[in-house]
Amino acid sequence: MIPYEKLNKIAYGGDYNPEQWPEEIWEEDMRLFALAGIDIVTLNVFSWAALQPDEAHYDFSKLDKIMEFVKKNNLKVCMATATGAHPAWMAKKYPDILRVDFEGRKRKFGFRHNSCPSSHTYRKYAPMLAGKIAERYKDYDNIVMWHISNEFGGECYCENCEKEFRVWLQKRYGTLDALNTAWNTAFWGHTFYAWDEIVVPDMRSEHFEVERTVFQGISLDYRRFMSDAMLDCYILEYDAIKKWIPDAAITTNLMGFYKPLDYFKWAKYLDFASWDNYPRSGASYANIAMSHDLMRGIKQGEPFALMEQTPSVTNWHPYNALKRPGEMRLLSYQAVAHGADTVMFFQMRRSIGACEKYHGAVIDHVGTENTRVFRELTELGKELEVIGSRTFGKKTDAKVAIVMDWDNWWAIEYSAGPSDDLKYRTELERYYETLRNMNYDVDIISPEDNLEQYQLVIAPVWYMVKGEDDEKVRSFVKNGGRFLTTFFSGFVQENDLVTIGGYPGKLRDILGIWVEEEDALPPEKTNSFMYKGTQYPATLLCDLMHLEGAKQVDEAGYEDDFYKGMPVLTVNELGEGKAYYVGTASNEAFYRTFLADICSEAGISPVLVTPDGVEVTSREDAKERLIFLLNHNDKEATVTLPFAAEDIIAKQEYEAGDLVLAAKDVKILAIK
């Protein structure tokens, strides 16, 4: 959980690197932080080289000074362990810490997020440093949270990883026979007779592109192994901190829909989730919301920390557009609206050298408070003061869940066929964004999570059905739940081996259909179908299915091609519930109509009905319910409130009736 006992309001601040600046400037930083209402700094993110100048020595003198200084200035600290980039001397002395890339090239020293997760050097010295920092600063009660390393990620294909991969495989499969079966190695004569015959799947072996492999089983397991290997490194540091500070609140900054790491698995080892929100410019609000909801979902709905965002501009997108006036505030509140209880930035003072010198900051190169960005930050700082701890611990009571699963993501996109254009995230977006745009609160859950609290569970392209997960859905539906899945579902089990006997495999009886074939449509081609008197496009994939107890929902099936007349949408009544199947991909107009129909039949309502571009979410606890109104439009919008409410920022009461929101404005309303 977020360490609420150590916070009196939404924490406001972010990455602060005073070590990059002469000490004379620190006082000025403090003056400006106070003006903007900054109350937390994340320290020490990339300080390994400074803290450990050589193998035998540690030097905490600078960090000691910084800690005393920020404490004296009443700042809270998010303390990082500094292991996001290893020192140059370490790479020179112990080259095993350097990664090998996908092409098999050994990296030289440089960059960051650069340590091999299987390196003995890294696994020894990273937790050692984390432990030393914890031991040294354990009595600072202004350290409110711990931040391990930074944005874990990437991958390594070195010999140590290869060896560790074999160990991981032995744990997973026990015997080579089991492994040969799981990977179907009889194909292309891949049978393994000894563990050390197994090599890493990269461009030297099974791949012909980063995302294209000829042996899905091997490549999929390597992804699982890499995610686990990095998680092990995280856990080593976590344990090193807990040894000194058992009640430390520890996290690492995640990256939303980050493909290489299975965050559902990681989340079990995070005291609370935190993440860095850097949407590409032009991203829809629903798209950003989906990442927030994933970050809330990995901890089963617990509020999370917004660890980083830019106050104004990034440096690493192709076109680094400025956040427009009001946009920083709007996106900050959007995070809170979806469950964040901190609003933090990268970075506090804009650096003068290297690749982040043009990345936005609280304090710009001009060095004063007289900037647009600083003024906007100051306004937000004041508001957060007013809001105080009012959002703390409040959760979203969603009745709809969307299932997301890293194994599925990896397996679908490694799959050779049926379509290069089939992207897991896009399929999730079709459902999530449509619901979001209609103001339904949605949880994003893992197939391992409980389904009981939901009335509608949507699992877009649930390609890989692992273990007994189908049984969970079966009983959810029998007990009155509504379940929806789509084309390319139920094809394989956890090792990516096809479940034979007809698609969608283990989901066939739940859905009451048999999918005989799937037709991939090139981008320029569409089929079509009618639903409620309107014609909609069928794109990407078209399932050719037969009814086995399910009823056809569309009016006349596909309208074109040799499968004209075959059903597109079906519903199967099973026990008290219903299972829907959507056999193709369509447009937002279709998803809006279809999902609104399913929701209304299931008795699920949107939080509020509003004009387009006005997002509404809710968070609540036993005492009160907060409704967040976010006007993402460039013009004002009128929302009709069906209830009286208190505006917790403006400290004002509203009667039921029309409420006008200015362009980009936000209101947080409390209803008892």
Ligand code: GLA
């Ligand atoms: C990431 C990192 C930061 C910084 C920002 C810049 O989120 O964690 O160190 O590089 O990106 O956008």
Ligand code: ZN
């Ligand atoms: Zn490695």
